[in-house]
Amino acid sequence: MPRTLITGATGFVGSNLAAHLCRQGWDVRCLVRDFHRAAELESLGTELALGSLDNRESLAAAVADVDVVFHVAGRIRALNKKQLFDDNVRGTRHLVEACAKQPSPPVAVLVSSIAAGGPSTPGKPRCETDTDLPVSDYGHSKLEAERVAATMAQEVPISVIRPPIIFGPADPASLTIFRGVQRARLHLVPGIKAFPVSLVHAADFCDAIVRLAERGDRMTGPDDDSADRSKGIYYVAAERTIPYSEIGDLAAEALGRSVLTMRVPMPLFWVIGGVSEAIGQIRRRPGVLNLDKVREAAASAWECSDEKLRNELDYRPAALLEQRFSETVNWYREHGWLK
Numbered sequence: 001m002p003r004t005l006i007t008g009a010t011g012f013v014g015s016n017l018a019a020h021l022c023r024q025g026w027d028v029r030c031l032v033r034d035f036h037r038a039a040e041l042e043s044l045g046t047e048l049a050l051g052s053l054d055n056r057e058s059l060a061a062a063v064a065d066v067d068v069v070f071h072v073a074g075r076i077r078a079l080n081k082k083q084l085f086d087d088n089v090r091g092t093r094h095l096v097e098a099c100a101k102q103p104s105p106p107v108a109v110l111v112s113s114i115a116a117g118g119p120s121t122p123g124k125p126r127c128e129t130d131t132d133l134p135v136s137d138y139g140h141s142k143l144e145a146e147r148v149a150a151t152m153a154q155e156v157p158i159s160v161i162r163p164p165i166i167f168g169p170a171d172p173a174s175l176t177i178f179r180g181v182q183r184a185r186l187h188l189v190p191g192i193k194a195f196p197v198s199l200v201h202a203a204d205f206c207d208a209i210v211r212l213a214e215r216g217d218r219m220t221g222p223d224d225d226s227a228d229r230s231k232g233i234y235y236v237a238a239e240r241t242i243p244y245s246e247i248g249d250l251a252a253e254a255l256g257r258s259v260l261t262m263r264v265p266m267p268l269f270w271v272i273g274g275v276s277e278a279i280g281q282i283r284r285r286p287g288v289l290n291l292d293k294v295r296e297a298a299a300s301a302w303e304c305s306d307e308k309l310r311n312e313l314d315y316r317p318a319a320l321l322e323q324r325f326s327e328t329v330n331w332y333r334e335h336g337w338l339k
Contacts, residue, residue: 003027004213005066005106007053007095008073009046010037012171013111013202017070018046020206031062031073053091059098068213069108071095074145076138077286077293084141092145100155107157109213112146114164114198114235115139119299122196125241127305128230136295146233153219153232159212160219160233164304168202168324169331175338176288178251178329181259182338187248188262190269190297195244197302198237201324204317208236208306211313235304238324239317254325255338270294 004021008014009030018041021028028046031053032038038048051058053073063069075087092110099105118133120126134140149158167174180186189195200208212234219232242250245261252259264272273294280287296302309315319327332338 001025001027002067002213003029003065004068004070005029005031005049005062006070006072007031007091008071008111009041011072012168012173013166013205014070014072015041015170016168016202017072017206017209019044020203021210022046024210029062029066031058053087053094056094056098059094060101063095063098063102063106066106069095069099069106070209070213071108071110074111074142077288077290078137079281079284079286081137081141084137085144088138088141088145089148093148096149096152096156096158100152105156107159107213107218108149109209109216110146110149110158110160111209112160112162112233113139113142114162114302114304115296116142116146116162117235117304119296120196120301120303122194122301122303125198125237125303125305126235128233128235128308135299136292138292139296147222150219150222153221157218158232159216161209161212162233162235162304163200163205164198164235164237164302166200166202166205168328170335171202171328173288174328175332177247178255178332178338181248181251181257182255185252185257185259186262187245187251187259188264189245189248190264190294191266192263193300195297195301196241197244197247198235198241198304199247199321200236200238201317201319201321201328203324204238204319205236207318208234208309208313208315211315212309215313217312234309234313235306236309236315237304237306237317238321240321241303242321250321250325251329253322254329266298269297 049062276287277290
């Protein structure tokens with residue numbers, strides 16, 4: 001089986017990917033900053049490589065003799081734009097450069113975000129050939145990371161996947177929604193208009209990213225004027241797009257609760273985001289909500305089409321959203337995250 005390196009393996013998506021690959025028999029190595037935080041990864045049978053994306057020497061050792069690198073690490077929220085670009089862009093550059101120096105460069109699969117493409121028009125899911133128009137600093141940093149990677153596409157086989165909202169086992173972000181439904185029977189929705197979104201469950205995302213590593217197209221370099229700029233880039237999604245309000249309904253159904261959907265007018269949402277950001281600046285720790293995330297919430301829609309992934313790599317979500325929400329609740333309860 002292939003030998004792989006995962007960055008960001010101690011996080012929500014990375015830990016799910018590590019478990020998925022171990023179940024499939026892959027030889028898994030994880031780049032970690034702290035062995036103590038990675039005890040669960042070690043229990044899966046993975047090899048731990050101590051290092052970071054800022055340490056070129058540790059990266060060189062981590063990527064040595066691997067067939068595939070899954071670059072999952074990245075910063076989602078930060079105290080300022082510089083932090084986002086330092087981690088998401090510079091980290092990607094260092095990793096791809098380390099891959100390029102290998103005698104036989106591994107396939108590099110970069111986990112980007114729908115935010116790199118930007119919001120969609122309601123009813124018209126974003127696809128890979130659409131013009132990229134990010135609206136947040138986070139989106140701009142992910143798009144720039146893709147572009148930096150593309151500059152080395154002639155030296156390293158690179159593919160990019162742009163997921164929408166990912167949820168599932170060990171997801172602390174979605175837990176906030178589930179707790180709100182369980183404790184207050186309340187689901188807050190930004191804005192007074194319908195807000196369509198795409199989602200994908202962690203298990204389906206892991207299936208997609210492995211297919212991409214094994215059989216996906218690779219990016220072309222920026223100097224190739226005849227190249228298809230969407231080549232090697234893929235969106236992924238669940239079986240259907242839903243209004244953001246339906247997330248509360250699905251969570252309530254999985255929890256066996258009723259829920260009240262409360263729409264928060266965008267001006268108030270901006271105020272909440274501003275206050276949250278100010279608190280984060282004072283504490284020197286970014287909160288779940290900040291002004292950058294409000295910029296994304298103020299968009300008209302976040303829908304994406306995974307038709308390319310389905311047609312080229314035979315991707316299909318393994319279960320409906322209803323089942324995936326139920327599985328997520330079961331995991332939360334089994335691990336004491338929900339009572």
